[in-house]
Amino acid sequence: MTTLAQLKLDWLTQPAKPVCDTSQSQAEAHQQQLTKPPGSLGQLEAIAIQLAGLQGQEKPQIEQVHITVFAADHGIANAGVSAFPQAVTGEMIRNFAHGGAAIAVLAKQLGAQLQVVNLGTASELEAIAGVEANVIGPGTANFAEQAAMTETQLAQALNYGKNCIDQLDPKTIQLFIGGEMGIANTTTASALAAALLQCPAEAVVGPGTGINQTTQQHKQQVISQALQLHKLNQGANPSDPTYLLTMLRSIGGFEIAALTGAYLRAAQQGIAILVDGFIASVAALIALRLQPDLKPWLILGHRSAEPGHSKVVEALGLIPILDLNMRLGEGSGAACAVPLLKLACELHNNMATFDSANVSKG
């Protein structure tokens, strides 16, 4: 494989920004002073403490949230693995831009910035205001037959994700949510999950947009055969950067690679990351394998109903904030968790202490 430098990817394995241990310890001590039995706010306490470390201040805040939805088509859609036609990817890009998609409604409610990126669709779309069109090409190739991407396309996708983060000001944006949209991308994500976890396809395959049992069995077979074709399920070391990049090129998707690049860059720039569902979590796991010190920068918004997600969550070692049986993607599950992050900060910053409220300690 070409070197990272030749592909302008040397930034990929740079370390994440170090977490501020002092602010984190101060926040931990502050939590002990608040008028509640220690630990009684559960995960909300842990979130506030984590954010304090990431923001380098004892009292963290979540005010400015940036959401980028990366959309792309997948050649594997031609294998008949989705309940919906490929044209939906392009149609939904229009819907994102026009404010009708779930993530657009959620972003508006949260007062979050929403950026929509069309990395490449098979269908021809008219120019859509605010959406950069077909950045890389008309979707990936069918990975049941050949590598999904060329090396150049992989580098373009990873670098596009990085560039999206580089456009943000880490002093004003406190949280990044990466969303995705792409018909058949649960097949792509399941194949990647099987290669990452070195497990059989059946352990991580699911209904995606809602296929029946028969189609799901076909989907599983398509994935198993592709893993064999690309030699990805044969005792490889799934933490080796060359293996990870080869895997991503062979069976990945443009939006998943862009998410991987965006997550790695966000942690390098010091922006906390709220991860969405199955597809986004697979991208996060690839990023984490490439750069283990990404870990403290990751917060998991929710557990998706897509069955493979739980396996990926376990490998990430993260606790999902919400478990609402959602399986939409787009960044929607993460967006729904944002109010809880805000509440965690408000409680941490505004509750009285035992001393200030004259409440007796235990």
Ligand SMILES: O=C(O)c1ccc[n+]([C@@H]2O[C@H](COP(=O)([O-])O)[C@@H](O)[C@H]2O)c1
């Ligand atoms: O995020 C999830 O957990 C999730 C679970 C199932 C489906 N999706 C979305 O559904 C699309 C992929 O489904 P499919 O059946 O076409 O592979 C894609 O646009 C994803 O955003 C997303």
Ligand SMILES: Cc1cc2nc[nH]c2cc1C
């Ligand atoms: C309508 C629709 C919207 C979506 N959003 C994310 N994935 C999607 C899949 C479909 C089919």
